[in-house]
Amino acid sequence: MLPLALSGLAISFAGLAEPVLTIDRLTLPAGGRLAVTGASGSGKSTFVNLVSGLERPDSGVIRWQDTDITTLSESRRDRWRAANVGLVMQDFHLFAGLAAVDNVLLPARLAHAATAEVKARALALLSRVGLPRPGQSVETMSRGEMQRVAVARALLRRPGVIIADEPTASLDAEAGAEVGRLLIELAEQEGATLIVISHDERLTERLDRRIRLAAGRIVADTAPEASS
Numbered sequence: 001m002l003p004l005a006l007s008g009l010a011i012s013f014a015g016l017a018e019p020v021l022t023i024d025r026l027t028l029p030a031g032g033r034l035a036v037t038g039a040s041g042s043g044k045s046t047f048v049n050l051v052s053g054l055e056r057p058d059s060g061v062i063r064w065q066d067t068d069i070t071t072l073s074e075s076r077r078d079r080w081r082a083a084n085v086g087l088v089m090q091d092f093h094l095f096a097g098l099a100a101v102d103n104v105l106l107p108a109r110l111a112h113a114a115t116a117e118v119k120a121r122a123l124a125l126l127s128r129v130g131l132p133r134p135g136q137s138v139e140t141m142s143r144g145e146m147q148r149v150a151v152a153r154a155l156l157r158r159p160g161v162i163i164a165d166e167p168t169a170s171l172d173a174e175a176g177a178e179v180g181r182l183l184i185e186l187a188e189q190e191g192a193t194l195i196v197i198s199h200d201e202r203l204t205e206r207l208d209r210r211i212r213l214a215a216g217r218i219v220a221d222t223a224p225e226a227s228s
């Protein structure tokens with residue numbers, strides 16, 4: 001599990017007068033569970049893109065354990081992310097036409113890392129998220145089942161952090177509750193730090209800490225830096 005330390009973070013986009021995200025300091029311990037909330041346009045997806053290394057800030061440090069990912073080239077950030085981050089997105093990012101198990105294994109296959117042990121882990125993870133038919137094609141699954149495939153895929157390479165961007169937003173209440181429960185349980189069992197971007201209070205209230213963004217700044221924090 002990876003601890004996070006952010007400082008002096010700022011990112012702007014051309015044509016915008018103000019930075020879309022500015023964070024002076026934010027730390028999260030290894031195994032910490034952070035919820036990020038905020039209105040549309042407040043900077044939540046930008047936060048995900050930065051802490052997962054999909055984008056680089058204009059300035060600042062994003063240190064996961066000993067690695068400041070802002071100093072890495074794009075290709076090294078991609079490798080770092082593949083090895084360390086399990087991503088779960090609102091719209092699943094699954095490949096239609098492929099079986100559940102093949103979706104779980106796809107990133108490992110692309111990284112030439114789909115050993116027999118990894119394949120066995122993919123099957124075990126599908127069983128743990130409650131999907132007894134690993135050969136089922138994902139486009140025949142319910143939305144809740146699809147998101148459970150995405151959770152299994154996120155866990156495959158034993159990531160130090162799981163980052164979920166609105167993981168329950170496109171699910172009905174029952175499926176959303178199940179996916180939220182699985183994310184929290186599996187992150188704990190697998191020893192991963194967890195960051196969840198969500199409006200879903202039933203999910204966010206179960207995490208250790210909640211920050212709220214407005215216009216790219218942290219405007220509320222249930223665990224101020226002084227006590228974290």
Ligand SMILES: Nc1ncnc2c1ncn2[C@@H]1O[C@H](COP(=O)(O)OP(=O)(O)OP(=O)(O)O)[C@@H](O)[C@H]1O
Pocket residue numbers: 013014016020038039040041042043044045046047
């Ligand atoms: N590549 C970009 N170029 C220009 N502006 C951008 C870019 N990416 C994001 N923005 C702007 O930055 C602000 C924050 O966007 P972001 O997607 O992080 O918000 P969000 O809180 O995730 O919103 P939502 O909940 O609607 O997804 C918005 O005003 C958006 O228009």
